[in-house]
Amino acid sequence: MSTPAAFVAPRTRSAFDPRSLVFWVGVGLLIYGIVQAGSHVAISLLSAPVPGAFALLLWSGYAAAVLALIQRFAAFERRPALSIAMAFVWGGFIATGIGTVAAPAAHSIAADLVGADNGWATAIGAGAVEEPLKMLGLVALALIPGARIRSAADGLFYGAIIGLGFEVVESFLYSTQWEVSGTSFSTIVLYLFLRGFVGGLASHPTYSAIAGAGVGYFFGSTASAIKRWAVMLGTLLLAIVLHIFFDSPLLEFDNPLPSTAIKSIPVIILALIIVRIVRGKQRKALEAGARDVVPDELVSPADFESLRTRKARKQAVKAMKKEHGRKAARALTGVQRAQLDLLVSALDDGMESVEARAAWQRLYDAQQGLREHMPTAATG
Incomplete structure (x- = not known):
């Protein structure tokens, strides 16, 4: 077999690209996010160091397990560890940090429309703010050449990572706030079980993966601009609707376990359909490459x-x-x-x-x- 002629070492494929203006904007937003979300994390740890460390250990283990699961869905392509880390940090600190300011404002607007005591106000405020914030992280990655967001599969993958970062940091804050308020260690474990395992597959990683597939399609497709915009905005809208549905007072019971499980079903079904479509298109593209290009x-x-x-x-x-x-x-x-x-x-x-x-x-x-x-x- 012949060897490649004039081999040259490739450029580093990573979202760490100091030549990109978007990268430096992201650095600035990261500093802001660390100040906002990081301060809440620090307060939780300082206020209750033992339960805080316990919650941090549990949610860190959860993050590692779910990350391994997400990578198994990446059937064909290996992606740079640094880009994965930057996506996680966007979700965990930038989106969460900005969300601590933007979500209450959106909740106030929603409360004016549906009533302050209406459970829909919280659901609408969270979904309408958090999903666009997470999606913007993927748009930022796509605008950094080294990150190489070239397809719906790329968007699906990095969107899930961004959502995972958001879910882990937000859940850590929620669980430690409960502990600080006087609840027991068992509450942290139960919260991990309910939010992480029962509702985890129908939570932030799933919403962001759906919206991310649209972003990846927008930047990688050769379709018309109208179709690309329609797909990207459509998947974002779907993510927002699913988020609002999951947080809404619909199908609420005294015991949150059956409610969470029931609401997870349609979210997971839609997500699996999108994953199947995206992976099918990726497989067909690679098959064509084996036939016509390589x-x-x-x-x-x-x-x-x-x-x-x-x-x-x-x-x-x-x-x-x-x-x-x-x-x-x-x-x-x-x-x-x-x-x-x-x-x-x-x-x-x-x-x-x-x-x-x-x-x-x-x-x-x-x-x-x-x-x-x-x-x-x-x-x-």
Whole structure:
């Protein structure tokens, strides 16, 4: 197999891009968010250090678990850790910090319309403010070239991360405020169970993922401007409506557990439909790339059959392990990862781009490594 000609190391793919004005605006907003949300976190920890530390530990573990789950939904593309961290920070501090000021104002406006004691006022105020704030974080990332928001799949992923950051910090503040007011440690655990596990899949990460898919489509699609704007604003509106519905007094019972579980069902169903659509379009694009863009000696249509799903990749690795051993199986995993990286880079930047040539080199090295463990077999 030929090697990539004139290989040049690629530029760093990250939202950390000091050349971008949007990056520095984000830094300024982060400082503001830390002052606002961070001060509330500090007050909670100082007022009740032991329960505060306990809540921080629980919600940090929850964040790590949900982040791992979100990354499993990223079936094809690896995304930079720094960009993921910046998305989380936007949701956790910038959106939350600005929300501590904007949400009460929106609640006051909603209360004037529906009544101060009406539960809809809180729901409308939260949904109408928090969803646009989180979505703006993704728009900011998309405007930073290094972040590389190129598709609905990118928007879905980073939107979920932004929502996770918001949910974790907001939930930490709520649970510690309850503890400071005199409730027990068990309240923190129950709150984690109710807000994190029962309603977690139908909460902020889901709303922001839905809106994020629209943002990614807006920046990555070649459709008409009208269609792109319609999709982006439509998904934002859907996220707001779902948020308001979930926080509304509809289907409320004395026990919040059944209410939360029932309300979660339609939210999760809609989210899964959108995930399925987005992943299906991404899979079709990569399949077309294997057929029309990337040379067959690197990724053929037949190769893509074993790459198209996580299950198919695992089955191929399992078969390799059975036939040629553990080292060959690990090497095949590296080949699969390099092939997917090449497909993504070739579609985003073209086969002659710096990024694609770097992926090409990684694939060449991975295939050479696989040959060392199975010298008599064809490796692509």
